[in-house]
Amino acid sequence: xxxxxxxxxxxxxxxxxxxxxxxxxxxxxxxxxxxxxxxxxxxxxxxxxxxxxxxxxxxxxxxxxxxxxxxxxxxxxxxxxxxxxxxxxxxxxxxxxxxxxxxxxxxxxxxxxxxxxxxxxxxxxxxxxxxxxxxxxxxxxxxxxxxxxxxxxxxxxxxxxxxxxxxxxxxxxxxxxxxxxxxxxxxxxxxxxxxxxxxxxxxxxxxxxxxxxxxxxxxxxxxxxxxxxxxxxxxxxxxxxxxxxxxxxxxxxxxxxxxxxxxxxxxxxxxxxxxxxxxxxxxxxxxxx
Amino acid sequence: xxxxxxxxxxxxxxxxxxxxxxxxxxxxxxxxxxxxxxxxxxxxxxxxxxxxxxxxxxxxxxxxxxxxxxxxxxxxxxxxxxxxxxxxxxxxxxxxxxxxxxxxxxxxxxxxxxxxxxxxxxxxxxxxxxxxxxxxxxxxxxxxxxxxxxxxxxxxx
Numbered sequence: 001x002x003x004x005x006x007x008x009x010x011x012x013x014x015x016x017x018x019x020x021x022x023x024x025x026x027x028x029x030x031x032x033x034x035x036x037x038x039x040x041x042x043x044x045x046x047x048x049x050x051x052x053x054x055x056x057x058x059x060x061x062x063x064x065x066x067x068x069x070x071x072x073x074x075x076x077x078x079x080x081x082x083x084x085x086x087x088x089x090x091x092x093x094x095x096x097x098x099x100x101x102x103x104x105x106x107x108x109x110x111x112x113x114x115x116x117x118x119x120x121x122x123x124x125x126x127x128x129x130x131x132x133x134x135x136x137x138x139x140x141x142x143x144x145x146x147x148x149x150x151x152x153x154x155x156x157x158x159x160x161x162x163x164x165x166x167x168x169x170x171x172x173x174x175x176x177x178x179x180x181x182x183x184x185x186x187x188x189x190x191x192x193x194x195x196x197x198x199x200x201x202x203x204x205x206x207x208x209x210x211x212x213x214x215x216x217x218x219x220x221x222x223x224x225x226x227x228x229x230x231x232x233x234x235x236x237x238x239x240x241x242x243x244x245x246x247x248x249x250x251x252x253x254x255x256x257x258x259x260x261x262x263x264x265x266x267x268x269x270x271x272x273x274x275x276x277x278x279x280x281x282x283x284x285x286x287x288x289x
Numbered sequence: 290x291x292x293x294x295x296x297x298x299x300x301x302x303x304x305x306x307x308x309x310x311x312x313x314x315x316x317x318x319x320x321x322x323x324x325x326x327x328x329x330x331x332x333x334x335x336x337x338x339x340x341x342x343x344x345x346x347x348x349x350x351x352x353x354x355x356x357x358x359x360x361x362x363x364x365x366x367x368x369x370x371x372x373x374x375x376x377x378x379x380x381x382x383x384x385x386x387x388x389x390x391x392x393x394x395x396x397x398x399x400x401x402x403x404x405x406x407x408x409x410x411x412x413x414x415x416x417x418x419x420x421x422x423x424x425x426x427x428x429x430x431x432x433x434x435x436x437x438x439x440x441x442x443x444x445x446x
Contacts, residue, residue: 101335104423
């Protein structure tokens with residue numbers, strides 16, 4: 001059996017040092033809910049497992065009404081939906097974190113890990129894209145920031161380079177009358193992988209949409225920002241026809257495949273339905289803010 | 290074989306030190322190294338909840354956590370539930386309501402239920418069903434299990 005070595009650094013510098021020294025053969029672990037399955041299946045065979053849960057900067061949630069949210073990469077989902085600030089300011093991301101697996105999984109799995117796992121169907125990634133989240137990475141060559149929509153490059157692959165560590169996710173403070181939502185379709189009530197997931201964030205000025213971001217999961221090789229659909233709403237008075245138009249544009253941008261969870265045709269249809277519902281939900285919340 | 294690592298932790302309120310291979314899951318450590326075989330292996334993918342233990346009071350699938358990650362954490366397993374010969378109220382209610390048949394899922398259900406009652410001492414039926422949703426039973430169905438947890442909550446003071 002392939003042997004591994006376990007390291008549990010307590011500072012970012014130590015973690016980057018270990019990750020840099022071992023390159024592709026080192027893999028960070030947060031909740032472990034994906035990587036332990038991959039280790040058993042042999043789909044990932046790292047020589048070093050670097051536990052990043054003991055680094056304080058990665059384990060905190062901090063919110064400032066001006067500068068926004070800093071969400072540590074290893075914060076488990078359960079801490080997100082138990083956090084009043086998260087529920088109030090980022091309900092869409094909170095509901096996405098609440099949808100991942102069972103409580104047993106939510107007690108361990110993190111939003112940062114969900115993004116780094118690079119699944120096209122990750123529930124929290126469309127929520128992050130809708131919010132305009134940016135991942136802050138630190139590596140041997142220094143620091144860089146990558147937008148959530150640019151982070152996953154193909155199924156299971158991300159922009160993270162050997163030696164790099166995701167420290168936190170930076171999310172802007174919501175402007176007045178702004179809110180977000182995330183909805184997914186699964187063929188059962190709970191605990192399944194999204195057939196389609198749609199995120200939306202919207203800023204209103206009365207009946208007018210100031211800005212919108214619509215994101216799609218499980219309908220392409222990576223989660224994506226539905227740019228045309230998002231732009232179609234900006235500056236417009238919101239009504240049913242505008243929402244319908246945005247849903248149609250989102251459907252055009254989806255390029256799903258047929259698989260065991262659904263046909264491409266069904267997924268396209270779902271993108272339309274979910275885009276409409278997610279927008280309506282985000283709009284209703286934004287009106288209350 | 291990797292070097293075995295020494296891990297200090299607390300299991301069922303007792304300080305504990307064990308040696309393990311860094312690849313071993315907490316489930317494997319509990320069963321194969323510490324001979325605490327009450328925690329069961331089910332799917333090994335985090336879907337069934339049979340291996341549920343509490344880590345710092347939170348339910349966790351012990352198949353999805355490395356044994357080495359247990360360092361400095363407080364682990365609770367089914368072996369810590371009864372106080373000597375005295376069953377925990379949840380165990381007692383599971384017996385009275387015949388909430389088990391084959392019994393493989395039972396330790397996991399009991400640990401999830403314990404975590405629930407510590408967080409919500411007076412749960413609604415919806416609370417119970419929600420908090421036990423990560424535990425699968427293929428024998429009884431869930432009604433008798435839910436009933437047992439509700440009764441245990443009602444009668445615990």
